[in-house]
Amino acid sequence: MRLLFRLLSLLPLSLIHRLGAIAGAVAYLASPTYRRHLRANMALALGEREAARWRWAAVAAAGRMALELPRIWLRTLDEAVTMVAEVRGQELVDAARASGRGIVFLTPHLGCFEITAQYLATQAPITVLYRPPRQAWLQEMIERGRQRASLHLAPADLSGVRGLLKALKKGEAIGLLPDQAPKMGEGRWLPFFGRPAYTMTLAGRLSETGATVLLTWGERLPGGAGYRIHFSAPTAPIEGDLEQRAAAINREVEALIRQCPGQYLWGYNRYKRPKGVEAPPLATEAGNGPGAA
16 A cells, blocks of 8 residues: 555656545445445435435546555655645634634545645644554555645544644644544534534634634645635634534535535535444434435
8 A cells, every 4th residue: 555655656746646536436436335335424414316416426526635645655745836836715824824823724534635734834843633544554644745844733532632632722724624523522423414423622712712714725626736725714603601602604615615615525424423422312212314324
């Protein structure tokens, strides 16, 4: 796998994205479970007609996401960010930095979520939350690709949370994926496209620090032309108690996804029931209702 990653890192992005579309289709056709999750999640969020319209775009996007990682991780930071063709909303980032309060960047599984932190690391230090993989070789690749001079990693545990809070206290930026399914005790059952999803509360808790909350995602441009990075402010204030804040963040993520549903990672089992977590509201006894594992 190391050799394959190195070979992929040498290919032009246009070829990687063509190969990725093929790989995505193969994975979709070969895995009934993945296919079921993707189709069900898309239909729930978009309706059957819109889901059918965007399905193959989403299948291709998932494959592109997997194959583009080596080209980002195994290149220098300067080489990686040359793939950023356009940035929208940079003035929001500049204003947030000028306030000196720290910034919480929320980056859902939409588009190329790896490129956003790389781009931000060229401007100022940023600490990003991540969950270490089980495979040692992949852990090595992640650390090599994400651990830049100004891009710091915080594992998804208590020490990592402390690292995020420390960065915010210094007025620095942090980043995390708010739609990542948390472990038991780290979330609440909250609506996500109308269905209960075990939602992390950490993003809501970090919004209580007084830091500026911004949403960001990296849109893949056609033909492997690079990425367009989007920064935006929440459409409504992130306020209230912890549960209200987490629910508000879910709504913000939904709004981002609707901007480009063909680039969301619909096959991710967002509605899974983590081990040890009580069943969500309205779950069926058969285990096929919302939140079934």
